[in-house]
Amino acid sequence: MNDIPAYKWAIEAxxxxxxxxxxxxxxxxxxxxxxGKMVAIIGxxxxxxxxxxxxxxxLDAPDAGEVSICGIPVTGLKSKALASLRSKHLGFVFQFHHLLPEFTALENIAMPALITGMNKKAAFKRAAELLGYLQLSARADHKPNQLSGGEQQRVAIGRALMNEPDVILADEPSGNLDTETSIQVHQLLRSITTDMGKSLVxxxxxxxxxxxxxxxYEMKDGLLLSEK
Ligand SMILES: Nc1ncnc2c1ncn2[C@@H]1O[C@H](COP(=O)(O)OP(=O)(O)OP(=O)(O)O)[C@@H](O)[C@H]1O
Ligand SMILES: [Mg+2]
Structure with a gap:
């Protein structure tokens, strides 16, 4: 069998x-x-x-309307099924990265796979590869408070990529970074779509x-307007 997913839209709402x-x-x-597209929502x-x-x-349910993730309608799914769908298809990056302070960069990246039961050796191998991709191999053993803001944000992106999601959702991923560091993070996000074929919101x-x-798209008066 082939691995090509049958769905057309990564997310449909x-x-x-x-x-x-x-x-x-x-x-x-x-x-x-x-x-494989990168979509921005401003407003x-x-x-x-x-x-x-x-x-x-x-992560939240609408009062009305439908959401499908990779062709799977989520309405009516129980929390366990939703959690499994999320860990398989979605990765999240937030403005404040929520890295676990007591764990190293490598461990933080490996965490989503360890939680879903991947064996430790395989998880750390993949996390190390991701650190390489993020150009953070030299920081593998650093804890979050020993990393710069931009490095922490890249670790958070690595963690979002760990379970090989189809879609990454990011809320203000460069919100608290300086201009130069933002550019690095932006290029990294762009390459996740261009090189890895993931969808990004x-x-x-x-x-x-x-x-x-x-x-x-621009959010305005409760509606989403297409800008580009
Ligand atoms: N849990 C909540 N309970 C009540 N009101 C809420 C809740 N969460 C958000 N809101 C309100 O809903 C509106 C939209 O909030 P939301 O956080 O989605 O805005 P946003 O566009 O992300 O803003 P920002 O750019 O400041 O992050 C706001 O008026 C906010 O006060
Ligand atoms: Mg917000």
């Missing part, structure tokens, strides 16, 4: 609504993320970008990162 009490944050958002603070990203990543305020993307 239609008619997504999400309210917090009387606040209507998402008023019927539809978006389809193509395989004002409070416009609902993170809310949408959490829903696209199945990135929430960002950064115009350079949006410019590097294949498509840009």
């Amino acid at each position: 239609s008619g997504i609504q999400r309210n917090y009490g009387t606040l209507e944050v998402l008023k019927g958002v539809s978006i389809s993320i193509e395989k 004002k603070s409070g416009s609902g970008k993170s809310t949408l990203l959490h829903i696209l990543g199945t 990135i929430v960002t305020h950064n115009a350079d990162l949006a410019a590097l993307s294949d498509k840009v």
Whole structure:
């Protein structure tokens, strides 16, 4: 059998609504993320970008609408099935990377595979390869507080790649980095789509990162407008 996935869209979402009490944050958002493409979502603070990203990543459920991940509809899935779908298909990168402080860079990257039961030797071998790809081999044994902000963010990207996800969802991945370090992280994100064929959905305020993307959407008044 071949390994070519049968789905067309990495993520497909239609008619997504999400309210917090009387606040209507998402008023019927539809978006389809193509395989191997990098998509940026921009918009004002409070416009609902993170809310949408959490829903696209199945971390939150919409009040109305449907989400499919790699052709699998998620509506009605129990939390265990959702967690398994997430660990197989999705990787997450947040603005504040949430690395585990007591573990090294290598261990942090290996963690998602160790959690899903990959044997230790294989997990550390793959984590070491990823560190090489991230140009962080020399930092393998450093703990997060011994790494720079940009290095920590690259480790977080390595961790998101560990389980070979189809899609990476990133919320402000360069939000607290200086310009030069941001450029490094942006190029790394771009190469994950171009070289590895993964899909990327990135929430960002950064115009350079949006410019590097294949498509840009703006969240406005609860709707998603296509910009590019
Ligand atoms: N758990 C929650 N309970 C109540 N309101 C919430 C909750 N989470 C978000 N909101 C509200 O929903 C709106 C959208 O929030 P969201 O975090 O999605 O915005 P955002 O576009 O990501 O903003 P930022 O650019 O500042 O990160 C905001 O008005 C926020 O106050
Ligand atoms: Mg946000």
